[in-house]
Every structure is written in C-alpha cells, then in structure tokens.
Amino acid sequence: MSILLQALLNGVMNGALIAVPAIGFTAIFAVLRYPNFAIAAYATIGAFAAWWVNVHFGAGILPALLVAFAIAGCIGVGAEETALKQLRGAGALTVAIGSIALNTVLENVVRLFFGNDLRGYDLPLVPDWRFMGLRVGPQQLQSLAFAVVIMAAVFAFLRYTRFGKAMRAVADNSDLARLKGIEPAHVAVMTIFLGAGLAGVGGVLIGLDASIDPLLGFRVLLTVFAAAVLGGLGSIPGAVVGALAIGIAEECALLVAPASYRSAVGFAAILLVLTVRPRGFFGERAN
Amino acid sequence: MSRYTINRRHFLGASSLLLGGAALPSFAWGEGEPIKIGTLTPLTGSGGPYGPVMADTVKAVVDEINAAGGILGRKIEVVSEDDQTNPEAGVRAARKLIDVDAVSAIVGTWASSVTTAVAPLCWESKTFLATVSGADSITELPHQGYLARTQPNTTLQGRKFGEFAVAESAKRVFFVSPQTPFADSQFQNITKAIEAGGGETASLIYDDKKPSYRSEVDELLRFNPDAVIFGGYAPDTTVMLKELYRAGYQGKKIAFAYAVNEKLVDSVSAEIVEGCYTIAPSSDESSTAYQRLVELIGVDKPDPYTVQVYDQINLILMAMAAAGETTGTAIKDNIRKVSQAADGAKVDNARDGLKLIAEGKAVNYDGASGPCDFTDKGDISDSSFRYEQVRGGRLTLVKIA
Numbered sequence: 001m002s003i004l005l006q007a008l009l010n011g012v013m014n015g016a017l018i019a020v021p022a023i024g025f026t027a028i029f030a031v032l033r034y035p036n037f038a039i040a041a042y043a044t045i046g047a048f049a050a051w052w053v054n055v056h057f058g059a060g061i062l063p064a065l066l067v068a069f070a071i072a073g074c075i076g077v078g079a080e081e082t083a084l085k086q087l088r089g090a091g092a093l094t095v096a097i098g099s100i101a102l103n104t105v106l107e108n109v110v111r112l113f114f115g116n117d118l119r120g121y122d123l124p125l126v127p128d129w130r131f132m133g134l135r136v137g138p139q140q141l142q143s144l145a146f147a148v149v150i151m152a153a154v155f156a157f158l159r160y161t162r163f164g165k166a167m168r169a170v171a172d173n174s175d176l177a178r179l180k181g182i183e184p185a186h187v188a189v190m191t192i193f194l195g196a197g198l199a200g201v202g203g204v205l206i207g208l209d210a211s212i213d214p215l216l217g218f219r220v221l222l223t224v225f226a227a228a229v230l231g232g233l234g235s236i237p238g239a240v241v242g243a244l245a246i247g248i249a250e251e252c253a254l255l256v257a258p259a260s261y262r263s264a265v266g267f268a269a270i271l272l273v274l275t276v277r278p279r280g281f282f283g284e285r286a287n
Numbered sequence: 288m289s290r291y292t293i294n295r296r297h298f299l300g301a302s303s304l305l306l307g308g309a310a311l312p313s314f315a316w317g318e319g320e321p322i323k324i325g326t327l328t329p330l331t332g333s334g335g336p337y338g339p340v341m342a343d344t345v346k347a348v349v350d351e352i353n354a355a356g357g358i359l360g361r362k363i364e365v366v367s368e369d370d371q372t373n374p375e376a377g378v379r380a381a382r383k384l385i386d387v388d389a390v391s392a393i394v395g396t397w398a399s400s401v402t403t404a405v406a407p408l409c410w411e412s413k414t415f416l417a418t419v420s421g422a423d424s425i426t427e428l429p430h431q432g433y434l435a436r437t438q439p440n441t442t443l444q445g446r447k448f449g450e451f452a453v454a455e456s457a458k459r460v461f462f463v464s465p466q467t468p469f470a471d472s473q474f475q476n477i478t479k480a481i482e483a484g485g486g487e488t489a490s491l492i493y494d495d496k497k498p499s500y501r502s503e504v505d506e507l508l509r510f511n512p513d514a515v516i517f518g519g520y521a522p523d524t525t526v527m528l529k530e531l532y533r534a535g536y537q538g539k540k541i542a543f544a545y546a547v548n549e550k551l552v553d554s555v556s557a558e559i560v561e562g563c564y565t566i567a568p569s570s571d572e573s574s575t576a577y578q579r580l581v582e583l584i585g586v587d588k589p590d591p592y593t594v595q596v597y598d599q600i601n602l603i604l605m606a607m608a609a610a611g612e613t614t615g616t617a618i619k620d621n622i623r624k625v626s627q628a629a630d631g632a633k634v635d636n637a638r639d640g641l642k643l644i645a646e647g648k649a650v651n652y653d654g655a656s657g658p659c660d661f662t663d664k665g666d667i668s669d670s671s672f673r674y675e676q677v678r679g680g681r682l683t684l685v686k687i688a
Contacts, residue, residue: 003505010501017498118521118554125556128533135505137533206498211525211554219496254502260466260492 002133007251013140015227015247016147017205018220022227022239023154024198030171030234031191034092038079038099039199039224041106043217046072046200047207048114055122061208064121065146068204069197076196077189079106103218111214119212143205150201151240154194158236167191171234223266230270232283241281246270321364322357322613324349324603325384327405328395328596332372340586341395341596342367347583348600348637355638358608366390372397374404381405385412391607391615392417394599397592399425402436409433415618417599419592423472426664432619437595437656439568439670441469442476447672448516448541448566449480455539455564457514458486461507463527464518465495473518495523504530517542521551532559541566544675549682557680569673569687570594570656576601576635577655591656598654601637602626605652608644626652627660 021043028036046068053059053067079102087098128135158164169177170187178184202224203217210216227246231238246266253265274280326345328338342365349363357363366388370377377396384390385408392415396402399422406425409416410433418425421438428434439447452460460481464470470492478488489510493503504527507515515531515538517524524546531540540560544567552560570591571577580589580597589597603618605625610617625631625640631651634640640650652659657670674685 006505007502010499010505013501014499117550118525120525120554120556125529125532125559127535130535135534137501139533140501209526209529210498211522213522215522220498251502254506258492259500259503259506260494262494262497 003255004252006134007255008248009134009136011248011251012244013137013144013247014251015244016144017202017209018223018227018247019240019243020147020150020205021199021202021217021220021224022231022243023151023236024195024202025224026228026231026234026236026239027154027167027191027198028195029228030236031167032088032095032188034088034095034099035225035228035233036084036099036192036195037096037221037225038076038084038103038106039196040217040221041103041110042072042076042196042199043203043206043220044107044110044214045075045203046197047203047212047216048110048119049200050204051119051121051207051212055119058122061121061123061142061204065201065204068200072200072203073193073197075106076192076199080192080196081189103221107214107218114214116213121208121212123208139208143208146201146205150198154198154236157194163187163190223263226267226270230273230280232280235280235282238280238282245273245281319357319361321362322607323364323366323388323390324600325381325388325390325393326365326367326395326596327370327377327380327384327393327401328367329372329397329401330367330369332370332398334370334372334397337397337590337592338369338395340584340590340593341397344580344584344589344593344597345394345600348597348604351583352604352637352641355641358604358641359611359613361613363604370396370398370401370405372401374398374400377401377405378408381408385409385414390414391613392603392618394418394603395592395596396420403428406430406434409615413615413619415603415615415622417596417603419595423469426662426666430665432663432665433615435599435622435661435665437598437654437659437667437670438591439672440666441472443666443668443670444566444568445469445473445476446480448473449477449484451564451566451674452477452514452516452539452541453480453484453486455514457481457512457539459510459512460486460488460514460516461510461512462488462490462516462518463503463507464490464492465520465523466492467518470518477516493523493527495519498526500527500530503527504534504536507531508534508536512538514539514541517546519546521546521548525551525555528555528559528563540564543567544673547677547682552677552680552682560677561680563677564685565675565677565682567673569671571654571671572687574635574653574655576653579636580655589655594655598652598656598659601640601654602652602659604637605634605640605644605650608641609650623661625650627658 049071050064050068054064083102087095126138128137166182227243228239231242249269250266326342328341330338346365368380394417396418399420402418402420410430416434418436419438423440462474474490481488540563544565547565606618606621607613610621628649628651631649634650660668662668675682676685
C-alpha cells in the first residue's frame with residue numbers, strides 16, 4: 001500500500017514539473033493555433049539563465065526563477081518575431097516544423113556559449129523527509145509549491161486581467177475578438193512571452209532535480225507535448241491534469257513493468273485515452 | 288602549364304622507377320629478405336590523436352630490434368597505413384598491406400567498426416591482426432585465432448566491478464544502468480563475481496531521458512543494497528546520485544570513470560558524490576615495461592592505445608622468433624607461448640626476450656598495459672584497472688591493480 005502511495009506521490013511531483021511548461025505550450029496553441037516545439041529550447045534557456053544569476057550573482061531560487069521567466073520570455077518573443085511569424089500564413093504544420101528547426105538552432109546557440117558540460121545550481125541538496133513509510137523531498141515539495149503558485153497566477157491572470165481576458169477571447173474566436181477591438185498581434189506577443197517564460201521556469205524546476213545541459217528541454221519535450229494533448233490542446237486546466245496523469249501513470253507503471261518501459265506505458269495510456277476521447281480531457285475542439 | 292601535366296608515358300616511367308626502387312632493398316638483403324609488419328592505425332578521423340604515436344611506437348620498437356640484429360637473421364620493415372577511422376578506408380589500406388606488401392601481421396586497428404571490417408581479410412589471408420578495439424563482438428568473429436586484442440572487453444570490466452565490490456565487503460549489490468549495448472553483459476559478469484563471493488545482486492535498467500528517478504530509487508532501496516554500481520553516463524548518473532543522496536542511501540557507490548568524471552564531480556555539491564569509487568582500464572604504470580616505453584618514445588604519459596600497441600609488437604616479434612618462422616600462422620600458433628608460458632622467464636621487452644628464445648628458453652611477457660595473457664578467443668584475461676575515489680570533492684587515486 002505504501003508502495004502505491006509513494007508512486008502516486010512521486011507521480012504528482014513529477015507531473016507538477018511537467019505541468020508548468022505544458023501550460024506554456026498549450027497557451028501558445030490556444031492563441032496561435034500551432035504546437036510550438038521550441039519550448040524545449042526556452043526551457044533550456046531558462047535553466048541556463050537561472051544558473052547564470054545563481055552561480056555568478058548568488059541569486060536565490062526565487063529571483064533566479066523570475067530571471068528565467070523574463071529571459072526565456074524575451075528570447076521567445078524575439079525568436080517568434082524573427083523566425084516563426086513569417087511562417088504563420090503557410091499553416092500550422094509549417095510553423096510547427098519551423099519551431100522544431102528553431103529549437104535546434106537555439107539549443108546549439110546555448111551550446112556555443114555554455115558548452116556541453118553538465119552544470120548544477122549552487123544550492124544545497126536536502127535529504128528527504130520520511131513519514132509513515134513514505135519519502136518526500138523538501139526540494140520537490142518546494143518545486144511543487146512553485147508549480148502550484150505559478151498555475152494559480154496564470155489562472156488569475158487569464159480570469160481577472162484585461163490582457164488575460166483578451167487572450168481568452170482570441171483563443172475562443174479571434175475574428176470576434178478583433179471586432180471587439182482586441183488587437184490579435186499584441187495578444188500573440190504577450191502569449192508567446194507568457195508561454196516561453198513558463199517553459200523557462202519549468203526548465204529551472206527540472207534543472208533543480210536533474211542537471212543542466214543543452215538537451216535539458218529536449219529530453220522532456222515529448223512528455224510536455226503529450227501532457228498538453230492528453231489534457232486537450234489549448235486547455236490550460238487540461239495541461240495541468242494531463243501532466244499529472246502522465247506523471248502518475250509513468251510512476252505507477254514502474255510497479256508492474258521494468259523501468260526501461262516507463263515511457264512506453266505512459267504513452268500507451270495516452271493512446272488509450274485519445275482513442276476513447278480524441279479531444280483529450282478538456283479539449284473543446286477536436287481538430 | 289603543360290610542364291606539370293602528367294601523361295601516361297610519364298606516369299608509367301615514374302611508377303616503374305618507384306616500383307623498382309621499392310624492390311631494391313629486398314634484392315639488397317638477398318636471402319635475408321625483410322620481415323614486413325603493417326601498422327593500420329587512424330592517422331586521421333576521430334582516432335587521429337592516437338594513430339600517429341601508435342605507428343611511431345611500433346617503428347621505435349622495430350628499430351631497436353633491427354639494431355640488435357633483427358629476427359632469425361632478418362631485418363624487420365614496418366609499413367604504415369592510415370585507416371582514417373573509417374571501415375571503408377581501413378579495408379582498402381588492409382588490402383594493400385596484405386596483397387602488395389605481404390605483411391605477416393597488422394597491428395593497431397583502433398575503432399571497433401574498422402577492426403570488424405578488416406578482420407575477415409586478415410583471417411582469410413592468414414595474416415595476424417592485433418587490435419585495441421573494445422567491442423565484445425570482435426572476438427566472437429570466426430577468426431580462427433588470427434586475432435588478439437589488448438583492450439579489456441566489457442566482460443572483463445564487469446568482472447572487475449564485481450570483484451571490487453566483493454573486496455569492499457559488499458554482499459548485496461544493485462546495478463543501475465540505462466539501456467546500453469553492454470548493460471546486460473556487464474550485469475551478468477558483476478553477478479558472477481558477487482555470487483562467487485557469496486553475495487546477491489539485482490538490477491534495474493532505466494530510461495535515461497527522465498528528469499528524475501524517484502520511483503526507480505524506491506525500487507533500488509527495497510533491495511536494501513550495501514553497494515550500488517552505476518552503468519550509465521554522466522548526465523543520468525548525476526540525477527541518480529542526487530536521488531540516492533536525497534533518499535538517504537548510505538552504502539557504497541561504484542561507477543565508470545567516464546561517468547563520474549571531474550566535470551561531474553565539479554557540477555554537483557560535494558556530499559552527493561563523496562566516497563564514490565570509479566573504475567577504468569589502465570596502463571600498468573608501475574611496470575618496468577611501461578617505464579621502458581616512456582623512455583623509448585619520450586612521451587611522459589602515453590595513451591592506453593600506444594601502450595597496448597607497444598605490447599602487441601613486442602609479442603609478435605617474440606612469437607616469430609619462438610616459431611622460427613615469420614608467417615601469420617606462425618604468430619597465431621606461438622603468441623601464447625611467449626605471452627603466458629607458465630614456466631617462462633618474465634620479460635618486459637622483445638630484445639631481452641629474443642636473447643632468451645635464441646638460447647632455447649621459454650619466456651613470459653608482462654607488458655606495459657598489463658600481464659598480456661590471452662584467452663582462446665583472443666581476449667586478454669586480465670588487465671590493470673585504475674581505481675579512484677572522490678575524497679574531499681576530488682578524484683583521488685586509490686590503486687592501479
């Protein structure tokens with residue numbers, strides 16, 4: 001029993017890490033209607049930006065997260081405006097492929113400046129707490145708390161601010177939004193900033209658990225994508241639920257199958273869900 | 288411009304001159320025609336940093352033996368070719384060595400892909416091949432004895448990990464590794480060594496693309512190991528080490544030196560890797576053969592491949608002398624007689640060895656890379672390994688054994 005509980009607990013913690021970049025991914029999809037695979041590079045860039053201020057200026061984790069959000073967001077907007085914007089006219093598939101190319105370019109720019117070496121944050125590693133035969137890491141709890149706060153902030157932003165409402169309006173029906181005087185181009189820039197910034201924050205949280213190298217984002221890209229698809233592309237609550245579902249499915253899979261099949265079991269679960277419910281948990285349009 | 292054009296007549300003239308020139312020394316030596324040995328090392332490509340020194344080392348040894356009178360009254364001639372770290376170029380160069388130069392042996396193939404491509408040409412033409420490639424599959428080829436290697440394969444490396452754990456009095460050993468071509472064979476050989484020491488093993492193969500391994504570590508801890516052996520590379524081993532630290536694992540940690548390297552040790556907080564052991568194949572730096580080699584080629588810390596090729600050429604020369612014949616088959620049939628004769632006098636170089644052989648005595652060569660004893664399949668049965676431990680945040684040499 002405690003084994004199962006532990007697996008659930010691990011699943012929630014892993015899922016929360018994936019949820020943050022998944023929100024970014026799905027938000028971009030909601031407004032711009034294409035899957036932006038460059039979020040892997042934005043996650044890597046965020047992790048490196050946070051590492052830079054952490055190691056060189058002794059910044060704590062909170063300021064490092066803010067820096068990661070801002071830098072990843074700005075680079076996201078810059079890359080979108082220079083590289084992907086021109087492709088939008090050619091359809092979502094073209095932009096998606098363009099974003100894969102952009103991802104590789106950005107990843108290699110990171111490699112050019114920082115090299116291939118492994119890095120780690122200059123933060124003490126804390127042993128796990130144990131209670132009732134379960135094991136939780138204070139650091140994971142902290143990451144989980146960050147993830148929850150970030151998700152709450154995103155929800156509040158979308159619900160209560162003018163810009164958030166505008167984003168939702170464009171996501172819902174961009175023509176109607178334009179008629180109401182909302183400028184979709186501005187909303188697009190803001191969304192990219194938010195999406196890339198969230199990916200950057202996710203990169204930092206992942207880097208806290210693992211180590212930082214130029215492939216950090218790329219390694220989790222497929223899982224992030226799957227979480228967004230599972231939750232229903234374009235739905236922000238969906239991305240959270242999808243990420244948690246994948247996290248839990250993968251961890252529980254370890255109880256019945258060898259660890260090397262972990263991803264396969266997780267993705268088999270996704271196939272199953274999508275077969276029954278093609279638009280994902282919360283997707284409104286299946287297109 | 289036409290002054291530099293080569294027409295067919297010029298070409299024929301020039302090449303016959305060249306060929307004639309090449310043939311001259313053999314006429315000059317009369318019946319003591321030189322014995323030819325080929326080096327096929329990577330002078331370019333990813334093995335480029337090693338190949339040139341390897342070829343020079345073979346020449347240096349041969350020069351020394353020639354100065355001392357050669358073998359069976361004949362001089363030895365080294366023909367060096369470049370395999371470009373590329374199987375296709377390797378095959379072309381090997382054909383030239385075998386068909387044109389008629390070498391008795393080829394030494395020094397480096398990349399496993401090149402060795403795998405060149406080996407069939409060698410055994411078909413009864414040419415002996417000595418290699419520094421590590422892939423397990425190489426000695427599984429049907430080479431009929433015409434192949435030997437001095438690089439420890441993963442079977443031997445696995446055994447060393449197991450034996451080290453036993454020596455550190457570990458009874459319950461857990462092996463964690465991502466899916467690699469050698470994970471299975473490594474685990475099997477760790478298990479053999481541990482079970483021989485009365486212990487138990489378990490293993491877990493993980494997906495190395497995951498940002499955390501909490502549930503994997505839970506499974507590992509349920510086995511209650513007193514030693515964990517890491518089979519992975521640096522990025523995933525970092526994550527695994529962090530998880531183990533968080534989980535409060537207190538037992539021993541043993542990893543490949545290429546995974547827990549200086550970069551990894553620098554990138555994590557000291558307490559995470561403190562006490563971790565690393566293991567890597569090593570030259571036997573304390574051996575007299577190694578010291579002789581350093582003097583001979585004037586390189587302070589020769590790389591492992593140079594060290595191995597030094598042993599290969601010494602062994603091949605002595606095998607020819609012991610056989611009284613210089614063919615590839617003679618080398619094949621006699622190399623173990625000079626490398627591991629139970630009653631043989633220990634020698635660390637061919638010059639001393641050849642004197643003893645001329646006196647009709649048996650020799651047993653102990654080289655710069657290790658004892659240089661071969662199994663029937665052509666693998667070395669033992670080798671030196673370098674054991675280090677992270678102490679005070681630095682990799683510290685424990686022993687070379």
